[in-house]
Amino acid sequence: MRRDNRHGPAVRYLRWWRWRRNPLRRHSDVVEGWVVLALWVLTLVGGALAGWAAAAGVDRTIADRWAGVHPVSAELTESAAHGTPVTAGYDIGRTWVTVRWTAADGSVHTGRAKALPTAAAGSQVRVWANRSEALVAEPPGKAESTFEAVVAGTLAVQLTVTVGYGTGRLIRHRLLDRRLAEWDTEWRHIGPQWRNLSGGRG
Known part of the structure; x- marks a missing residue:
């Protein structure tokens, strides 16, 4: 049974051929190797930083939202059975009703909030208001x-x-296109010499 040596030392050697001296290595090969290595390092580091920045940005946004609101206990001014049913989102089954609450400065405000359809007029519901009491x-x-x-x-x-x-x-x-163009140019010079050495005619 033939042994599979695809992952042997020779393969590991070939993986780093762009950084090893050999007669077939070109300047563009070295450039490609360093470019690929630099891009992978930048991608990994940049990805980690971008992920951290995005997550931190979400945390700051939510923290700002919490800092700009406060809970209040509001009173239903009408029975929820007479309100408008919620037709979308996670609160399907609840009802839009008019509520009234008193702010910390003593001013009275009204607005629309969601309540259970069984809630009666005069019952309390917890709502959230911003600094403008909206x-x-x-x-x-x-x-x-x-x-x-x-x-x-x-x-x-x-x-x-x-x-x-x-x-x-x-x-x-782009580097491959450049390398192929270099090989094509060199073959124009070397090809005729090979034909002459092999007895062929130019």
Whole structure:
């Protein structure tokens, strides 16, 4: 049975041939090797930094949202059974109703909030208001914030790796075209000499 030596020392040697001295290595081969190595290092480091920055940005955005809102206890001014049903999102089954609450400065405000369809007029519901006492959506909780940060970081890493890989492929394609052009030029000079040595006619 023939032994498979595809992963033997010879293969490992060939993987680093651009950095080893050999008569077939060209200047463009060395350039390509260093370009590919530099791109991979930049892609890995850049991907890690981009992922961290994206995740940190999401964390800051959510923290700012939490800092700009506060919970209030509002009173339903109408029965939820007479409100408008929620038709989209995670709150399907709830109802839009008018609520009223008193701000810290004593001013009274009204707005629209979601409540269970069984809620009666005069019952209390927890809502979130911004600094202008306008009702806003509740900011994401800890689990949701972590999930959004992880997703943002992962997408940033994938985008950075994709750009780095695409750039590397483009550079290697250009270097290959240049190398083929060099080989074609050299063959124009060497080819006739080989034909003469082999007895052929130019």
